Amino acid sequence: MSRQTLLSINFGRAMIYLLLVAFALLYLAPLYVMITTSFKDIEEIRSGNLMAPPLSPTFYAWTKAWSSACTGSECEGLAPFFWNSVKIVVPAVAISTIIGAFNGYALAKWSFKGSEFLFGALLFGCFIPFQVILLPMAKLLGSLGLANTVTGLVMVHVIYGVAFTTLFFRNYYVGVPTELVRAAKLDGAGFLNTFRYIFLPLSTPIFVVTVIWQFTQIWNDFLFGVVYSGAGTQPITVALNNLVNTSVGGKEYNVDMAAAIIAALPTLVVYVVAGKYFVRGLTAGAVKG
Amino acid sequence: MLDYLEKHLPKIVLAPTTIAMIVCMYGFIAWTGLLSLTKSRMMPQWEFVGLDQYVRLFANPRWDVAVDNLFIFLILFIIIALILGLLLAIFLDQQIRAEGAIRTIYLYPMAISFIVTGTAWKWILNPGLGIEKLMNDWGFVGFEFRWLVEPDMAIYTIVIAAVWQSSGFVMALFLAGLRGVDDNLTKAAKIDGASTVRLYWHIILPLMRPVFFSAIVILTHIAIKSFDLVQALTGGGPGYSSDLPANFMYTFSFNRAQIGMGAASAMIMLFGVLAVLIPYLYSELREKK
Numbered sequence: 089m090s091r092q093t094l095l096s097i098n099f100g101r102a103m104i105y106l107l108l109v110a111f112a113l114l115y116l117a118p119l120y121v122m123i124t125t126s127f128k129d130i131e132e133i134r135s136g137n138l139m140a141p142p143l144s145p146t147f148y149a150w151t152k153a154w155s156s157a158c159t160g161s162e163c164e165g166l167a168p169f170f171w172n173s174v175k176i177v178v179p180a181v182a183i184s185t186i187i188g189a190f191n192g193y194a195l196a197k198w199s200f201k202g203s204e205f206l207f208g209a210l211l212f213g214c215f216i217p218f219q220v221i222l223l224p225m226a227k228l229l230g231s232l233g234l235a236n237t238v239t240g241l242v243m244v245h246v247i248y249g250v251a252f253t254t255l256f257f258r259n260y261y262v263g264v265p266t267e268l269v270r271a272a273k274l275d276g277a278g279f280l281n282t283f284r285y286i287f288l289p290l291s292t293p294i295f296v297v298t299v300i301w302q303f304t305q306i307w308n309d310f311l312f313g314v315v316y317s318g319a320g321t322q323p324i325t326v327a328l329n330n331l332v333n334t335s336v337g338g339k340e341y342n343v344d345m346a347a348a349i350i351a352a353l354p355t356l357v358v359y360v361v362a363g364k365y366f367v368r369g370l371t372a373g374a375v376k377g
Numbered sequence: 378m379l380d381y382l383e384k385h386l387p388k389i390v391l392a393p394t395t396i397a398m399i400v401c402m403y404g405f406i407a408w409t410g411l412l413s414l415t416k417s418r419m420m421p422q423w424e425f426v427g428l429d430q431y432v433r434l435f436a437n438p439r440w441d442v443a444v445d446n447l448f449i450f451l452i453l454f455i456i457i458a459l460i461l462g463l464l465l466a467i468f469l470d471q472q473i474r475a476e477g478a479i480r481t482i483y484l485y486p487m488a489i490s491f492i493v494t495g496t497a498w499k500w501i502l503n504p505g506l507g508i509e510k511l512m513n514d515w516g517f518v519g520f521e522f523r524w525l526v527e528p529d530m531a532i533y534t535i536v537i538a539a540v541w542q543s544s545g546f547v548m549a550l551f552l553a554g555l556r557g558v559d560d561n562l563t564k565a566a567k568i569d570g571a572s573t574v575r576l577y578w579h580i581i582l583p584l585m586r587p588v589f590f591s592a593i594v595i596l597t598h599i600a601i602k603s604f605d606l607v608q609a610l611t612g613g614g615p616g617y618s619s620d621l622p623a624n625f626m627y628t629f630s631f632n633r634a635q636i637g638m639g640a641a642s643a644m645i646m647l648f649g650v651l652a653v654l655i656p657y658l659y660s661e662l663r664e665k666k
Contacts, residue, residue, distance in 0.1 A: 101471070104468050104471055104473070107468060108465070108468055108469065108473065108479055111483070112479050112482045112483070115483055115485070115486065115541070116482055118486075118494075118498065118541065119485075119497075121497070121500070121501055122497050122500075134506065137510050137511040137515075138506075138507060138510070138511045187394060190390045191390065191394050194387040194390045198386075198387035200387060200388060203387075203391075206391065206395060209398065209403075210394070212402070213398065213402050215598060215650060215654055216402065216406070216647060216650065217601055217643070217646045217647055217649075218602065219604075219622075219623055219626045219642070219643040219646050220405070220406050220647045221401065221405040221406065221409065222626075222643070223408075223409055223421075223630060223636055223640055224404075224408040224409060225401065225405060227421065228401075247397050247401050248401075250394055250397070251398075278386070279383065279386040279387060279390075304488060308489070308490030308491070308492075309490075310490065310491065310492050310605040310609075311604055311605065311627075314608075315627075315631065325492040325493075328492055328493065328496060328609075329492050329496075332496050332609070341503070341506070344496055345497070345500060348493045348496040351490065351493050352489045352490065352493040355488045355489065355490070356485065356488055356489065358488070359484075359488035360481075363481055363484070366484075366488065367549055
């Protein structure tokens, strides 16, 4: 290769790196702004600018966001709502994942007349805009006495999450050789034993993918939370929105940012720890859906 | 008896999901559809008035604004996210060092809820203290950026935040697609002397057709449902200038006691999703045959 082409190749690669890094900084900037703002006091926020690092970092905003900021009429910070979210997320994720595993297994390996149709009909549930079920579900929760309760929210999340979890497990189990099922049948294993001794041991990755997906979806949910929760049962997303829109005695952007980070932290941690599975969930839902 | 149970176990396992699906998806859609034909306001009442609610809906200037906004948002959001995602994926596909780290950075916003994203961007775009002040401090005196408080521009702030959140996901989709391209194809093209640009434009991009399709469907789906982002970033304001149909539906159903019209708007949203989804599923199924 002549020196000139080598030079232009190097120049090209340098440009690519430059662009990639520039975009990485662009994507990181909001996080940087959130973190630095949360450690500034309100004086510094008014006198400085977005990108300026905090000169005398303070935990004031964090303490306030967690334990004393006002989210509407009560002023107990985000803490109670954080635990509400935990109480909603843990059972909803567990139940919808387990149901999805059995559904997916049945649909993938024990097909019967109409099972394909059933799967197609269920898949449709991944796509409907939830606005179309909001009103009747409110009525149903009301008549079951579950309006404004954690149990009601768990139920809603399970019902509308099962379409996704079933899709994940079904697509995963379709790839398991059917000979395994036949062999197990010959050995006298039925539906449950085949699942327990053959499918369950193979299922760790898809369980991780599904749990992460459901966790992210339900933790980040706002629509169901804002419609079906009451004063004491609101999830953290709803509380965060209330906190930002409650301005008792002047706007405190540092508290807003600390609160936003608190609300985002659980899913961000999961993403950093298990990003590979998170991406797999996203693309599995997308490419195969 | 036990034999019978064993034989029908797959169906028994799927029964609860099937019932929930029939009642809570299809039944509820029918319920909402019926409700949209009644004169219900605060409570459901079954006095049918034909398409009156739809006539009122389309005569409502606020719905008009919401639909116009959806089109602006949809078109800009999809085009920008697609271009950005594709470019980043192509650049990342050039044997980049630290690819994993860069990819993680591009994708982390996807793990965050729209409420957090909205809260963060509300602060970044703050007319007095946000980007405007930053640019002024950096020497661009007189720089103005007040889209959040300008009725004509507020919808574009939603586009900015949504692109920041979702373009990394589009990148991941395209990257997965690019990794699936046969290496021999690119080698052959290079031997034939095709330039990198021509290689991508004429050979690789046409292969990405299915990825484009899924990305568009998913982004449309995100856009039609996005309710949280508007709620957190602009609250639909100033006035109702940045409302989307989902916000209209929520406001009229739960704050304005107009559930008949709320149901009508939800049905229109469903039809919108179906208009995108059905051609997509149709082409998917045809390809499989």
